[in-house]
Amino acid sequence: MKKEPSKDAYNQYVEEITPKANVAINCLKAFITGGAICTLGQIIKNTALYFFPISEVSAGLWVTVILIFLSVLLTGLNIYPSIANWGGAGALVPITGFANSVAAPAIEFQKEGQVFGIGVKIFTIAGPVILYGIFSSFIAGILYYIARLMGWMA
Amino acid sequence: MVSKLKTGPLGLQSIYFKDAPGLLSWASIAGKKEGEGPLGSYFDEIIDDAAFGQDTWEEGESEFMEAACKLALKKAGLTAKDIRYLYGGDLLGQLIATTFGIKNMEIPFFGLYGACSTMGEALSLASMCLAGGFADNVIATASSHFGGAEKNFRFPLEYGNQRPPYSTWTVTGSGAFVLSRTKGDIVIRGITTGKIKDYGIKDSMNMGASMAPAAASTIYQHFQDFSSTPENYDRIFTGDLGKVGQEILLKLLEENNLDISKQHRDCGIEIFNPDTQNTGCGGSGCGCSAITLAGYITKQMLEGSWKRVLFVPTGALLSTVSFNEGQSIPGIAHAVLFETRKHQ
Numbered sequence: 001m002k003k004e005p006s007k008d009a010y011n012q013y014v015e016e017i018t019p020k021a022n023v024a025i026n027c028l029k030a031f032i033t034g035g036a037i038c039t040l041g042q043i044i045k046n047t048a049l050y051f052f053p054i055s056e057v058s059a060g061l062w063v064t065v066i067l068i069f070l071s072v073l074l075t076g077l078n079i080y081p082s083i084a085n086w087g088g089a090g091a092l093v094p095i096t097g098f099a100n101s102v103a104a105p106a107i108e109f110q111k112e113g114q115v116f117g118i119g120v121k122i123f124t125i126a127g128p129v130i131l132y133g134i135f136s137s138f139i140a141g142i143l144y145y146i147a148r149l150m151g152w153m154a
Numbered sequence: 155m156v157s158k159l160k161t162g163p164l165g166l167q168s169i170y171f172k173d174a175p176g177l178l179s180w181a182s183i184a185g186k187k188e189g190e191g192p193l194g195s196y197f198d199e200i201i202d203d204a205a206f207g208q209d210t211w212e213e214g215e216s217e218f219m220e221a222a223c224k225l226a227l228k229k230a231g232l233t234a235k236d237i238r239y240l241y242g243g244d245l246l247g248q249l250i251a252t253t254f255g256i257k258n259m260e261i262p263f264f265g266l267y268g269a270c271s272t273m274g275e276a277l278s279l280a281s282m283c284l285a286g287g288f289a290d291n292v293i294a295t296a297s298s299h300f301g302g303a304e305k306n307f308r309f310p311l312e313y314g315n316q317r318p319p320y321s322t323w324t325v326t327g328s329g330a331f332v333l334s335r336t337k338g339d340i341v342i343r344g345i346t347t348g349k350i351k352d353y354g355i356k357d358s359m360n361m362g363a364s365m366a367p368a369a370a371s372t373i374y375q376h377f378q379d380f381s382s383t384p385e386n387y388d389r390i391f392t393g394d395l396g397k398v399g400q401e402i403l404l405k406l407l408e409e410n411n412l413d414i415s416k417q418h419r420d421c422g423i424e425i426f427n428p429d430t431q432n433t434g435c436g437g438s439g440c441g442c443s444a445i446t447l448a449g450y451i452t453k454q455m456l457e458g459s460w461k462r463v464l465f466v467p468t469g470a471l472l473s474t475v476s477f478n479e480g481q482s483i484p485g486i487a488h489a490v491l492f493e494t495r496k497h498q
Contacts, residue, residue: 001370001371001374001375001406001410002374002410003409003410004367004406005353005406005409007353007354010353010354010355010367011353011354011355013402013405014355014360014363014398014402017398017401017402018320018360018363018398019319019320019398020319021316021318021319026316075312075314076312078311078312080312080314081311081312081313081314081315082314083314084314084315084316085314085315085316085317085432088316091314092314092315097314100312100313100314101313103312104309104310104311104312104313104314105310105313107310107312108305108310108311108312109305109310111209111210125309125310125313
């Protein structure tokens with residue numbers, strides 16, 4: 001072409017005309033979705049404490065187990081993607097989102113076999129979260145250890 | 155508009171066909187969502203089962219392509235033995251949808267990768283082969299599949315994520331064309347082969363912005379080579395620029411004093427209704443332009459609504475590796491000039 005824009009001018013122009021997601025509305029949707037999931041967790045916890053003679057810690061574990069189960073079930077029924085499509089980060093940040101990110105590749109790659117399909121690819125999405133989650137816990141643990149040795153923390 | 159006495163190279167990037175090869179028959183096999191879209195009634199067959207009775211998305215896509223080729227052959231009254239070459243491709247790694255789809259037909263095969271521009275590449279090479287006198291009948295085909303493409307390039311379908319409003323939706327479907335050296339009511343008068351254009355776009359969801367410069371470059375050069383103006387065409391169809399890409403294309407050409415806003419349509423914009431189908435900017439994939447051409451455009455030309463159509467499928471030449479390694483997204487577009495035979 002005779003007249004072509006420079007790369008910088010083009011990228012700036014594209015940035016201007018590309019429609020953006022509405023942050024305010026997305027935040028509200030995420031708040032409602034994430035809030036609903038956490039409220040459900042609180043209901044499970046209170047119910048467990050009311051009906052069963054268990055400690056607060058055990059009740060918390062039941063919340064985790066039940067929320068993960070529900071998320072995996074809804075992923076298998078192909079309902080969770082619709083919730084996440086509407087609720088965005090509200091559905092992805094709670095533990096249900098993490099469960100979905102593990103269950104989804106397991107379902108999709110099951111066709112490629114137990115080892116190279118499910119085995120290799122189950123953590124394609126969750127893997128980075130697990131790796132850097134554990135690594136940062138490790139660093140935090142060392143800092144905590146040093147802090148205690150020096151007497152900065154109790 | 156140029157009218158030459160003999161077949162041969164034209165301008166810098168084009169070829170003119172004096173005795174133009176024609177489309178003998180064609181077929182479009184579309185998925186459920188495409189069938190529910192605005193062009194649904196134009197497709198030959200709509201398959202509700204995305205896996206087409208197979209176990210995997212990939213095998214399903216192969217079935218789409220095989221079904222399209224077989225239906226096109228049937229319409230032409232030919233068998234696979236009458237076909238000298240098959241030019242085809244898809245989006246999956248190593249062209250597995252095409253390979254497994256056509257292997258049982260036993261036709262000498264050229265596998266093509268032009269990302270979503272593959273239908274244009276296949277038609278270009280097929281028409282050159284015929285015009286050169288190397289065959290009497292050939293097939294050109296392309297396919298894409300939403301499930302296979304998402305799994306291959308993005309996330310598993312069951313993974314919950316939000317698509318940005320400017321993203322596109324990969325079309326499930328396949329279009330196939332039987333081309334003849336001498337017959338057919340719609341002919342290929344010429345082609346303009348595109349150059350790779352890279353303006354440095356890095357967002358792989360913004361396909362329209364990465365491909366629009368290639369489309370603009372090819373269309374601009376087509377007008378130069380054929381000494382034509384937009385008014386010479388009834389329609390100019392790009393493949394899958396979507397709404398963002400269309401806006402950019404019109405602006406890039408306008409800066410070069412070309413106004414194609416009256417003639418321009420985009421297969422990706424035509425194929426879905428974004429308000430009811432949650433498809434963002436429009437459809438994409440090789441299948442998008444392939445079934446729009448085989449279902450919709452050819453019908454309009456046969457009925458005489460359009461006499462000269464420039465078909466310009468657009469492709470984004472990235473891979474997950476080049477994307478993860480921080481490379482930008484090069485685009486390409488191939489133009490194929492269709493005319494009705496009576497129009498000559």
